[in-house]
Amino acid sequence: xxxxxxxxxxxxMILCGTWIPVETQSQVKEGFDVGxxxxxxxxxxxxxxxxxxxxxxxxxxxxGSKNLEAAKAFLKFISxxxxxxxxADQTASIPVRIDADAPKILADVKEFLDNGQNFMLHYDGxxxxxxxxxQNVLLPLDDKLIFGSLKPADxxxxxxxxxxxxxxxxx
Numbered sequence: 451x452x453x454x455x456x457x458x459x460x461x462x463m464i465l466c467g468t469w470i471p472v473e474t475q476s477q478v479k480e481g482f483d484v485g486x487x488x489x490x491x492x493x494x495x496x497x498x499x500x501x502x503x504x505x506x507x508x509x510x511x512x513x514g515s516k517n518l519e520a521a522k523a524f525l526k527f528i529s530x531x532x533x534x535x536x537x538a539d540q541t542a543s544i545p546v547r548i549d550a551d552a553p554k555i556l557a558d559v560k561e562f563l564d565n566g567q568n569f570m571l572h573y574d575g576x577x578x579x580x581x582x583x584x585q586n587v588l589l590p591l592d593d594k595l596i597f598g599s600l601k602p603a604d605x606x607x608x609x610x611x612x613x614x615x616x617x618x619x620x621x
Contacts, residue, residue: 457478467505488562529546535547
């Protein structure tokens with residue numbers, strides 16, 4: 451598995467989310483240096499170094515929920531500074547509050563997020579809003595594009611064709 455190879459020093463880097471240090475903590479050797487850098491800008495490309503691709507997690511209270519006051523109290527509890535800091539520390543996660551410190555292993559990510567100016571949902575939100583389409587149409591083709599077995603023009607053509615077929619079944 452790629453993340454195990456990375457954690458054991460068999461590869462130089464991994465493209466992954468901020469959860470990777472937690473998932474691999476039992477595999478890394480003492481002194482393993484973890485860092486982060488944003489994708490470099492490309493000459494003639496679109497975007498800025500302060501653009502941030504995110505997959506946010508959150509909590510909410512759905513309309514009509516039972517025990518509304520208890521749910522509100524719970525959200526207040528988990529989001530107060532002390533508890534948000536404790537959660538970030540114990541789980542090696544980016545804190546939910548901007549006034550809380552990131553764990554040392556994610557300090558450079560937190561600095562990048564704090565300086566971000568344009569936040570975009572990962573895959574433009576398709577993984578959240580159209581998970582089935584993402585799984586069945588986009589990701590198989592995305593892999594072929596990334597690994598070089600599909601040219602960009604063919605990728606676009608096949609995503610279009612697959613999307614038309616997929617959405618035709620959803621009427």
